Amino acid sequence: MIKNLKKQNVWFVFTPYLWLVLFFFVPLALIFKISISVSEWGMPPYRDLFSLSENGLKINSTLGNYLFIFSDPFYIRSYLNSLSLAFTSTVLCLFIGYPIAFYVAKSKPSIRNILLIMLIIPFWSSFLLRVYAWKVLLQGSGIINSVLIHIGLISEPISMLHNHYAVILGVVYTYLPFMILPLYGYLVKFDLNLIDASNDLGAKPLNTFVKVILPLSLPGIVAGSMLVFIPVVGEYIIPEMLGGSDKLYFGKIIWDEFFVNRDWPIASALAMSGIVILVFPIIIFQLMYAKYNFRNE
Amino acid sequence: MSEPFLQIIDVSKRFDNVVALDKVNLKIEKSEIFSLLGSSGCGKSTLLRIIAGFEKPDEGRILLEGKDITKLPPYVRPLNIMFQNYALFPHLNVTNNIQFGLKEEKISKEEINHRVNEILNLLELNGLEKRKINEISGGQQQRVALARCLVKKPKLLLLDEPLAALDKQLRVQTQFELVNLQYKLGITFIIVTHDQEEAMSLSDRMAIMKNGEILQVGNPVEIYEKPKDKYIANFIGTANIFNVLNKNNQIIIKELNYEVKNINNKKNYFKCLIRPEKISVKKLENQSDNLNIGVVKEVAYLGSYTKYLIEVNGFEFYSFMQNSLVSDNLQIRWDDKVQISFNETSIYFFND
Numbered sequence: 001m002i003k004n005l006k007k008q009n010v011w012f013v014f015t016p017y018l019w020l021v022l023f024f025f026v027p028l029a030l031i032f033k034i035s036i037s038v039s040e041w042g043m044p045p046y047r048d049l050f051s052l053s054e055n056g057l058k059i060n061s062t063l064g065n066y067l068f069i070f071s072d073p074f075y076i077r078s079y080l081n082s083l084s085l086a087f088t089s090t091v092l093c094l095f096i097g098y099p100i101a102f103y104v105a106k107s108k109p110s111i112r113n114i115l116l117i118m119l120i121i122p123f124w125s126s127f128l129l130r131v132y133a134w135k136v137l138l139q140g141s142g143i144i145n146s147v148l149i150h151i152g153l154i155s156e157p158i159s160m161l162h163n164h165y166a167v168i169l170g171v172v173y174t175y176l177p178f179m180i181l182p183l184y185g186y187l188v189k190f191d192l193n194l195i196d197a198s199n200d201l202g203a204k205p206l207n208t209f210v211k212v213i214l215p216l217s218l219p220g221i222v223a224g225s226m227l228v229f230i231p232v233v234g235e236y237i238i239p240e241m242l243g244g245s246d247k248l249y250f251g252k253i254i255w256d257e258f259f260v261n262r263d264w265p266i267a268s269a270l271a272m273s274g275i276v277i278l279v280f281p282i283i284i285f286q287l288m289y290a291k292y293n294f295r296n297e
Numbered sequence: 298m299s300e301p302f303l304q305i306i307d308v309s310k311r312f313d314n315v316v317a318l319d320k321v322n323l324k325i326e327k328s329e330i331f332s333l334l335g336s337s338g339c340g341k342s343t344l345l346r347i348i349a350g351f352e353k354p355d356e357g358r359i360l361l362e363g364k365d366i367t368k369l370p371p372y373v374r375p376l377n378i379m380f381q382n383y384a385l386f387p388h389l390n391v392t393n394n395i396q397f398g399l400k401e402e403k404i405s406k407e408e409i410n411h412r413v414n415e416i417l418n419l420l421e422l423n424g425l426e427k428r429k430i431n432e433i434s435g436g437q438q439q440r441v442a443l444a445r446c447l448v449k450k451p452k453l454l455l456l457d458e459p460l461a462a463l464d465k466q467l468r469v470q471t472q473f474e475l476v477n478l479q480y481k482l483g484i485t486f487i488i489v490t491h492d493q494e495e496a497m498s499l500s501d502r503m504a505i506m507k508n509g510e511i512l513q514v515g516n517p518v519e520i521y522e523k524p525k526d527k528y529i530a531n532f533i534g535t536a537n538i539f540n541v542l543n544k545n546n547q548i549i550i551k552e553l554n555y556e557v558k559n560i561n562n563k564k565n566y567f568k569c570l571i572r573p574e575k576i577s578v579k580k581l582e583n584q585s586d587n588l589n590i591g592v593v594k595e596v597a598y599l600g601s602y603t604k605y606l607i608e609v610n611g612f613e614f615y616s617f618m619q620n621s622l623v624s625d626n627l628q629i630r631w632d633d634k635v636q637i638s639f640n641e642t643s644i645y646f647f648n649d
Contacts, residue, residue, distance in 0.1 A: 193384035196351050199371040200378050201398030201449065211397070215388045 035268035036061045046265050065269035075253065075270065079277070082250035085164070086232040089171040093179040093228050094221065096172065101183035101220075105190065116184075119177050127174065131241050134170050135161060138242070162244030170238040175231070179224040186220030222289055226282070233278060250274060300363050302327040302485055303348070303453060308357030310343055317343040318354070319509040330479055330486040332496040335506035336532070341489045345455050348487065349378045361453065372401070376453035377446035381461055383438050385430045391441050392426040398449045416448040436467050447482065456488045460495055472498055493533050497521070505529050527649050530570050537571050537614035541646065552612035553589065559641055566646035573615035575643035578605055578635040589637045593629055605629060607637065
């Protein structure tokens, strides 16, 4: 097919690939290079991969960084913490987002647009500010505690901040639109006659949901879940701002290794393993999903 | 007298102050094909959705075999609906679509398989069992939609524009198939359609609807021959409507300046209808007679018959002539002068 393209069209097609190579594969290759380098003092804080000595070319590569992080339960635990945070918040986003997406998709077009704008409005202010706002709301002298004390429900402020529940709250709040929008995209195309048809054929509302609505919105559920799950695994800012010392998360560990310990090879090895562990399940999932979609197209 | 199979009593429905149905009353007998006919927005689809249970009427009741079903949700009503777009489940194959409704009933697996096979045979869908809905043709989809309803053995089948999504040739064939199927199964059919030809050829009886009201109920012959008013006359087929003058014991069709000879029981009507196929025209060869002479304004040859638009004294009307009745050498062309004739018994008098 590419054979038939004219010269300028070839560039048109290859520009995105060029972008991907320059800004994705090259940096990734650099990270990979650092991850198999040996750490040392200096700038940059790792030894060159290749060095010339009297014995000829010497390769200073090591798998030690990988062996180290996989032998230390500290790293594994932080990674599992991040996976569990991602899983919990994806499920919560799905349960909160699905009814909202359904409601928006099924409202009248005039109301629908207003509702969509309301979903998008939070994006107009900085993500950092919005997370910071939660900090203000949740802190000991924050609005929630003040109100509860004022109406006499509690006498001492509850500590709501700096634990992993606050992190889940912040993540769900931040990522909810990423769940709702793809779900909405699928549900808005949903033929309402199918619900009527299912009812008419004797299926009660719950059965109609399970047998008709859910399978047909599965692509939206998958897309939304991916959009929430993947970035949350590497999420750094929300745990940093709202989290405490009860749970350490993967993103925070990478940051610390890079900027506190200045151990770039370990930090890179962490980043690479994080990608690999995530990428393979996603590829398998995508292949299965492509097959499923193919059956349904 | 036995009570009617389905009774619609004083049913009204409003959407945001727009009246969709206004005190509709209807009685439908068992095992008949009944059509609700009207142009879009007349309320026919709303009425169908109310019978199916998707909408609740603001007022009125619906009785099925004497039992009030007004408040029953759709999933317990012993009736099924075939949607205009079929609403087949795109994620299921043909068999799974058909057995969807059976799986909601407490029926054994063997019984389900038996009934699915029975209906596959009846509707000639064998060989398509494993196909996805988008892998079969429009005509096949229509039969799957029908099968999905009929496999439930409903007491009443509602069909929303059942043939609208099919192309012309398939539509005619499917019309006959539908009628045969209904005859075989004896299920009561209620068909919603905007296509008057479809309604005429399918129905035992039909109701003409307009602005949420039922204007007339009757069999196709009654509705065609004796429409209650001008709207119905024009809606069903082509209508030539003339004004009627009543004076000094004379009845005169004004536009034709024709005096009706047999005036028994025909007094005090102001309009009359003569269907185009009941007016015959004949090419005028000598100019002697100047009674009932018209000029041909348009000729449309349609194979089995020809449509002529005739003008008399500035008033235009149609005449349809069977082509087998017109010999070649007397062929009528534009601007020809023609003699008009009709039988007085084919004049239908009414008041608008």
